[in-house]
Amino acid sequence: xxxxxxxxxxxxxxxxxxxxxxxxxxxxxxxxxxxxxxxxxxxxxxxxxxxxxxxxxxxxxxxxxxxxxxxxxxxxxxxxxxxxxxxxxxxxxxxxxxxxxxxxxxxxxxxxxxxxxxxxxxxxxxxxxxxxxxxxxxxxxxxxxxxxxxxxxxxxxxxxxxxxxxxxxxxxxxxxxxxxxxxxxxxxxxxxxxxxxxxxxxxxxxxxxxxxxxxxxxxxxxxxxxxxxxxxxxxxxxxxxxxxxxxxxxxxxxxxxxxxxxxxxxxxxxxxxxxxxxxxxxxxxxxxxxxxxxxxxxxxxxxxxxxxxxxxxxxxxxxxxxxxxxxxxxxxxxxxxxxxxxxxxxxxxxxxxxxxxxxxxxxxxxx
Amino acid sequence: xxxxxxxxxxxxxxxxxxxxxxxxxxxxxxxxxxxxxxxxxxxxxxxxxxxxxxxxxxxxxxxxxxxxxxxxxxxxxxxxxxxxxxxxxxxxxxxxxxxxxxxxxxxxxxxxxxxxxxxxxxxxxxxxxxxxxxxxxxxxxxxxxxxxxxxxxxxxxxxxxxxxxxxxxxxxxxxxxxxxxxxxxxxxxxxxxxxxxxxxxxxxxxxxxxxxxxxxxxxxxxxxxxxxxxxxxxxxxxxxxxxxxxxxxxxxxxxxxxxxxxxxxxxxxxxxxxxxxxxxxxxxxxxxxxxxxxxxxxxxxxxxxxxxxxxxxxxxxxxxxxxxxxxxxxxxxxxxxxxxxxxxxxxxxxxxxxxxxxxxxxxxxxxxxxxxxxxxxxxxxxxxxxxxxxxxxxxxxxxxxxxxxxxxxxx
Numbered sequence: 001x002x003x004x005x006x007x008x009x010x011x012x013x014x015x016x017x018x019x020x021x022x023x024x025x026x027x028x029x030x031x032x033x034x035x036x037x038x039x040x041x042x043x044x045x046x047x048x049x050x051x052x053x054x055x056x057x058x059x060x061x062x063x064x065x066x067x068x069x070x071x072x073x074x075x076x077x078x079x080x081x082x083x084x085x086x087x088x089x090x091x092x093x094x095x096x097x098x099x100x101x102x103x104x105x106x107x108x109x110x111x112x113x114x115x116x117x118x119x120x121x122x123x124x125x126x127x128x129x130x131x132x133x134x135x136x137x138x139x140x141x142x143x144x145x146x147x148x149x150x151x152x153x154x155x156x157x158x159x160x161x162x163x164x165x166x167x168x169x170x171x172x173x174x175x176x177x178x179x180x181x182x183x184x185x186x187x188x189x190x191x192x193x194x195x196x197x198x199x200x201x202x203x204x205x206x207x208x209x210x211x212x213x214x215x216x217x218x219x220x221x222x223x224x225x226x227x228x229x230x231x232x233x234x235x236x237x238x239x240x241x242x243x244x245x246x247x248x249x250x251x252x253x254x255x256x257x258x259x260x261x262x263x264x265x266x267x268x269x270x271x272x273x274x275x276x277x278x279x280x281x282x283x284x285x286x287x288x289x290x291x292x293x294x295x296x297x298x299x300x301x302x303x304x305x306x307x308x309x310x311x312x313x314x315x316x317x318x319x320x321x322x323x324x325x326x327x328x329x330x331x332x333x334x335x336x337x338x339x340x341x342x343x344x345x346x347x348x349x350x351x352x353x354x355x356x357x358x359x360x361x362x363x364x365x366x367x
Numbered sequence: 368x369x370x371x372x373x374x375x376x377x378x379x380x381x382x383x384x385x386x387x388x389x390x391x392x393x394x395x396x397x398x399x400x401x402x403x404x405x406x407x408x409x410x411x412x413x414x415x416x417x418x419x420x421x422x423x424x425x426x427x428x429x430x431x432x433x434x435x436x437x438x439x440x441x442x443x444x445x446x447x448x449x450x451x452x453x454x455x456x457x458x459x460x461x462x463x464x465x466x467x468x469x470x471x472x473x474x475x476x477x478x479x480x481x482x483x484x485x486x487x488x489x490x491x492x493x494x495x496x497x498x499x500x501x502x503x504x505x506x507x508x509x510x511x512x513x514x515x516x517x518x519x520x521x522x523x524x525x526x527x528x529x530x531x532x533x534x535x536x537x538x539x540x541x542x543x544x545x546x547x548x549x550x551x552x553x554x555x556x557x558x559x560x561x562x563x564x565x566x567x568x569x570x571x572x573x574x575x576x577x578x579x580x581x582x583x584x585x586x587x588x589x590x591x592x593x594x595x596x597x598x599x600x601x602x603x604x605x606x607x608x609x610x611x612x613x614x615x616x617x618x619x620x621x622x623x624x625x626x627x628x629x630x631x632x633x634x635x636x637x638x639x640x641x642x643x644x645x646x647x648x649x650x651x652x653x654x655x656x657x658x659x660x661x662x663x664x665x666x667x668x669x670x671x672x673x674x675x676x677x678x679x680x681x682x683x684x685x686x687x688x689x690x691x692x693x694x695x696x697x698x699x700x701x702x703x704x705x706x707x708x709x710x711x712x713x714x715x716x717x718x719x720x721x722x723x724x725x726x727x728x729x730x731x732x733x734x735x736x737x738x739x740x741x742x743x744x745x746x747x748x749x750x751x752x753x754x755x756x757x758x759x760x761x762x763x764x765x766x767x768x769x770x771x772x773x774x775x776x777x778x
Binding site (some may be wrong): 011053059062063066069181184185186188189191268278279280281283284285286288311323324326327328330331333335359 | 423424425453455458460461462464465471472473476488489558610665746767
């Protein structure tokens with residue numbers, strides 16, 4: 001028997017939700033079977049995972065602070081990537097753009113942090129990060145526009161260039177290298193928390209809401225409006241659907257591509273500035289894989305800005321919760337947590353496929 | 368449509384690769400959780416130990432394994448149950464934010480003492496010690512501490528290295544090959560590696576003054592491919608007959624076995640890995656420290672008294688405490704090795720003599736040990752300690768020993 005893959009038009013929302021839910025349930029069942037094999041009670045494990053260990057935790061407010069610290073860069077990077085993806089520009093370079101943005105922000109913090117007020121330093125850090133990351137993205141866009149290079153490969157490879165620059169800075173002890181802690185015999189990144197740090201807004205108790213959370217929400221709304229109600233947003237959609245049509249309609253396609261990719265990469269740089277401005281230090285694992293995870297989030301959200309916030313919030317529960325749950329079960333290490341995340345994401349992506357396509361058997365005798 | 372499908376597939380693959388990059392199937396082996404001893408003190412029942420590891424807690428060899436083994440052994444000795452009283456966040460990179468987040472998780476779980484095993488956790492642990500004053504923080508291989516609830520710990524591995532050096536020296540005399548090889552994670556960049564190489568070389572020379580120790584620098588703490596390749600190069604190009612190592616895996620010992628030469632391992636007894644080649648390994652008994660620290664933590668009343676109960680903010684145990692040692696000598700060792708090592712070990716344990724001093728030992732082939740006053744000289748000819756002088760300070764061994772002693776040569 002042979003099968004055909006047929007496009008499915010207008011899959012109703014309830015059906016989509018059921019498919020996604022089924023994917024998560026199957027993944028959890030698979031994970032549960034493995035947990036039982038390891039001798040762990042799956043219900044207890046999943047309860048800890050989905051509550052992120054807040055139950056019975058004397059410092060539960062810390063869980064929320066740490067959770068939001070993970071959520072902000074992921075949500076913002078996903079929103080940024082969705083801009084480029086809408087135009088069918090496959091920016092796989094989130095990692096690299098994030099890293100260069102982080103380095104630029106740290107550079108500004110070290111160089112100007114001592115002389116300028118905190119707020120001004122933070123603004124300069126954001127601008128520097130946006131500009132650096134934006135140019136890194138623009139470089140690839142320019143190559144594509146000028147020479148028709150493949151942006152997927154270019155952005156992917158430039159990730160590693162950026163990563164090795166960061167590793168070089170992190171491992172090279174030298175007089176010029178102000179990124180490192182001069183007081184340590186082994187190379188260790190220096191902290192600049194005292195030079196610049198994003199403030200938190202006290203919310204009662206010990207919990208304080210980092211200002212980056214609010215800024216990220218505001219940017220999300222701005223991007224939503226930009227895509228939906230502005231001429232430029234419309235242009236992105238048209239170029240995404242058909243560059244030929246856009247050209248025929250008199251749009252300057254090259255300019256639109258360059259502008260949008262710059263904006264996408266710059267917002268990733270901003271996410272990096274938020275991250276280092278809160279952490280107060282660089283690290284070779286500064287991205288925490290948001291450049292990769294952001295692609296998944298943008299894709300799962302079908303590039304819908306509002307949905308991106310919901311999906312990234314859920315993915316962060318999964319990510320943070322897995323680590324917390326693994327801590328208390330001696331058989332389960334964080335590799336298991338990573339694997340479970342991988343299974344869930346893989347199956348959800350598979351479900352996503354079934355919302356767009358259906359598989360029908362080819363009738364006998366038919367073509 | 369095909370295009371979209373292809374893209375979807377590519378993306379899915381890229382994404383899942385990224386998502387599961389580090390995702391390996393968890394090992395099913397649980398740490399040996401022996402039943403808690405019956406005479407557990409009353410306070411021990413709700414005592415919780417927290418740990419932050421650089422690799423997986425289910426590792427079966429290597430650095431994280433050695434620490435995990437040490438912690439669970441100490442807990443079992445003290446009647447604590449690792450299954451319920453030990454919380455671990457593992458695979459934590461040396462990233463301040465992620466270490467702080469791991470500490471928050473462990474404190475949230477009620478940990479009374481938190482061990483961080485990797486050097487790069489240093490700043491996060493210092494900061495957390497200031498924030499959580501009711502929790503004890505203990506950092507391996509670091510140099511920061513405070514006067515209340517934050518200490519660091521490390522051991523005199525150079526003493527064990529010296530003893531392993533004696534075994535290597537004896538072998539070189541027996542085989543008549545004066546070339547000894549050493550596969551090292553780093554060279555003079557870090558005092559940790561340099562002091563280990565120097566301790567080993569002085570041990571070799573105490574037996575065989577003609578011997579040269581050739582050092583190959585990996586530039587990484589773990590790199591299995593080059594650990595093997597560098598050992599082969601030392602054997603083939605430098606004619607080394609004994610291969611010592613400062614790296615995570617047993618690859619150099621296996622390479623020695625394959626080439627029909629001998630070797631000294633590190634971290635754990637590597638005789639099972641290379642039964643025909645391995646002589647003895649410089650090993651760590653981490654449980655010695657972990658037991659001391661946990662006992663102090665349980666008995667000190669409140670966290671602020673921890674450092675004063677320990678007596679020092681920087682625990683630096685050696686052969687005397689049993690914190691470092693050499694693994695049981697294999698049958699490959701030359702005659703007289705056991706006697707010589709026994710005699711020198713006694714001198715170090717009693718405090719009568721130490722490795723980096725102005726007195727060197729001369730060990731005869733039959734294992735008799737003679738003390739001779741002689742300067743400690745680096746391989747550029749500079750005098751480090753005058754003849755008859757006292758041992759260098761501990762701070763030099765842990766921090767500023769960035770030279771090789773005479774007789775060591777970079778290969």
